[in-house]
Amino acid sequence: MNKRYIEIMDTTLRDGEQTSGVSFSASEKLTIAQLLLQEVKVDRIEIASARVSEGEFQAVKKITDWANENGFIDKIEVLTFVDGEASINWMLNSGAKVMNLLTKGSLNHLTFQLKKTPQQHFEDIEQVIELAQSKGISCNVYLEDWSNGMRTSREYVFAALDFLTKQPVKRILLPDTLGILTPSESYEFVKSIVDRYPNHHFEFHAHNDYDLSIANVMEAIRAGAHGLHLTVNGMGERAGNASLASTIAVIKDFMPEVETSVVERSLYKISKIVETFSGIRIPSNRPIVGESVFTQTAGIHADGDKKNNLYFSNLMPERFGRLRSYALGKTSGKANIENNLKDIGITLSDADLKKVTQRIIELGDRKEVVTPEDLPYIISDVLDSSAIEEKVVILNYVLTHSKNLKPSATLQITFGDEIYEENAQGDGQYDAFMNALKKIYAKKGISLPMLTDYTVRIPPGGKTDALCETIITWEINGKDVKTRGLDSDQTVSAIQATQKMLNLLGVPSALDLNSKLEEVNSEFQKV
Numbered sequence: 001m002n003k004r005y006i007e008i009m010d011t012t013l014r015d016g017e018q019t020s021g022v023s024f025s026a027s028e029k030l031t032i033a034q035l036l037l038q039e040v041k042v043d044r045i046e047i048a049s050a051r052v053s054e055g056e057f058q059a060v061k062k063i064t065d066w067a068n069e070n071g072f073i074d075k076i077e078v079l080t081f082v083d084g085e086a087s088i089n090w091m092l093n094s095g096a097k098v099m100n101l102l103t104k105g106s107l108n109h110l111t112f113q114l115k116k117t118p119q120q121h122f123e124d125i126e127q128v129i130e131l132a133q134s135k136g137i138s139c140n141v142y143l144e145d146w147s148n149g150m151r152t153s154r155e156y157v158f159a160a161l162d163f164l165t166k167q168p169v170k171r172i173l174l175p176d177t178l179g180i181l182t183p184s185e186s187y188e189f190v191k192s193i194v195d196r197y198p199n200h201h202f203e204f205h206a207h208n209d210y211d212l213s214i215a216n217v218m219e220a221i222r223a224g225a226h227g228l229h230l231t232v233n234g235m236g237e238r239a240g241n242a243s244l245a246s247t248i249a250v251i252k253d254f255m256p257e258v259e260t261s262v263v264e265r266s267l268y269k270i271s272k273i274v275e276t277f278s279g280i281r282i283p284s285n286r287p288i289v290g291e292s293v294f295t296q297t298a299g300i301h302a303d304g305d306k307k308n309n310l311y312f313s314n315l316m317p318e319r320f321g322r323l324r325s326y327a328l329g330k331t332s333g334k335a336n337i338e339n340n341l342k343d344i345g346i347t348l349s350d351a352d353l354k355k356v357t358q359r360i361i362e363l364g365d366r367k368e369v370v371t372p373e374d375l376p377y378i379i380s381d382v383l384d385s386s387a388i389e390e391k392v393v394i395l396n397y398v399l400t401h402s403k404n405l406k407p408s409a410t411l412q413i414t415f416g417d418e419i420y421e422e423n424a425q426g427d428g429q430y431d432a433f434m435n436a437l438k439k440i441y442a443k444k445g446i447s448l449p450m451l452t453d454y455t456v457r458i459p460p461g462g463k464t465d466a467l468c469e470t471i472i473t474w475e476i477n478g479k480d481v482k483t484r485g486l487d488s489d490q491t492v493s494a495i496q497a498t499q500k501m502l503n504l505l506g507v508p509s510a511l512d513l514n515s516k517l518e519e520v521n522s523e524f525q526k527v
């Protein structure tokens with residue numbers, strides 16, 4: 001079958017940055033731009049609005065310098081305004097070559113915001129396009145509030161389209177600016193335009209205010225849209241835009257008649273990087289990229305996975321560079337626990353498995369999170385066995401915290417027979433503790449794994465002696481490993497989690513540690 005190609009324009013760095021509270025630095029924008037174009041392989045990216053700020057100007061310049069050297073300059077777009085020379089000069093100075101000109105797509109916006117007649121607006125647009133052309137800038141045009149325009153001033157929308165389709169405009173961009181469309185309207189509105197102007201390129205820009213963005217995108221594609229505007233993690237103004245990862249999965253699985261250039265395996269990586277740089281946490285249940293979406297929690301499901309893959313669908317985690325896991329908690333059954341034990345190479349008798357399952361259910365009932373890395377400790381405790389041998393022991397420590405002085409830590413640690421002591425300062429008590437620990441490991445020529453996430457959970461109720469749970473995520477050879485500590489003192493619970501990580505690494509003689517890291521890595525690839 002001859003597939004219809006759909007262009008993907010990613011606007012994480014423009015509309016995505018309009019998520020309340022988000023501001024990317026220039027180097028963060030550059031990293032995201034590089035990944036989107038080189039690894040995720042979207043067709044184009046929109047990286048800023050013109051005139052916004054000096055910082056934004058420097059970010060655009062950094063990206064256009066890189067894009068010029070690497071042959072991507074035609075894929076870098078900047079949103080501009082109908083403002084005579086102002087946006088064009090800003091763009092030219094920043095090195096960008098493609099503008100997405102923001103014009104009005106509803107009579108309402110035109111009358112009350114710009115206070116112009118259609119004729120005046122078209123004249124202003126024509127002037128800007130002419131100027132852009134003369135300066136070597138190529139032009140796409142947004143019809144802002146187009147969806148509202150189609151509902152309330154369709155005659156104006158078609159007058160604007162009659163005008164724009166006679167201009168040297170490469171693509172016409174149809175935004176559902178307020179995310180108000182239904183799927184059937186998305187289909188009808190886009191189809192009426194594509195049918196009337198068959199030789200022009202139209203792109204659909206969804207917003208997610210009613211949680212309908214992906215459904216609307218599907219209908220826009222069915223109606224004949226030639227391109228889509230998407231963002232990583234569905235970031236964007238208000239409820240955000242259509243998510244890149246979800247849209248790509250939907251196209252792949254439900255729309256065999258179309259194709260895109262996007263590489264599915266890179267979608268999780270870009271999602272995590274945008275999460276880190278934006279500071280906007282991905283909800284754990286966000287399709288494709290959320291922490292828990294490939295985790296089987298219910299015991300019945302884990303059991304079914306063993307029996308002819310009864311709970312598998314096309315949405316396999318490996319497609320997106322991820323792995324399936326089995327949660328440990330109160331809804332776990334034997335099958336969940338067996339799956340986790342298999343990954344760490346432990347086999348238990350049926351009777352022992354029952355005891356361990358019971359303990360995990362009890363912990364889950366008390367709302368405690370059980371990570372796969374906790375299993376050896378739980379087995380040790382429940383079966384009074386030595387499933388885990390604690391070779392690295394934090395013997396003693398003193399942590400100080402005082403007003404106007406830097407926090408400090410003195411730490412004594414033992415690896416088998418050897419005892420080491422170090423002290424250090426830090427930005428907080430745990431940071432001071434980690435700095436002292438790093439000094440000890442540095443003596444062995446070893447760097448500790450990078451801490452990539454640190455989550456503290458305290459049960460509600462306002463008790464100051466409540467147990468506090470700290471879950472730390474470490475990056476070990478490119479894989480996430482979580483360890484957990486539980487204590488009424490928050491720093492102590494973080495230190496417990498750290499000691500578990502040290503024991504996963506093993507006793508640090510330099511050679512030992514490298515091979516142990518390999519081993520841990522291959523274990524966790526299976527988790």
Ligand SMILES: CC(=O)SCCNC(=O)CCNC(=O)[C@H](O)C(C)(C)COP(=O)(O)OP(=O)(O)OC[C@H]1O[C@@H](n2cnc3c(N)ncnc32)[C@H](O)[C@@H]1OP(=O)(O)O
Pocket residue numbers: 015018049050051052053079081082083102103104113114144175177237
């Ligand atoms: C659909 C979208 O999401 S579009 C996103 C557009 N991008 C942005 O808004 C980026 C962030 N914005 C900004 O940094 C600022 O608003 C700027 C730099 C663009 C303008 O700032 P200011 O000059 O202080 O103007 P302010 O923000 O108060 O108002 C916007 C002005 O733009 C005008 N305007 C609105 N749409 C357009 C347009 N398409 N073309 C030209 N001017 C426009 C408004 O009428 C208003 O003009 P007025 O002050 O003469 O009434």
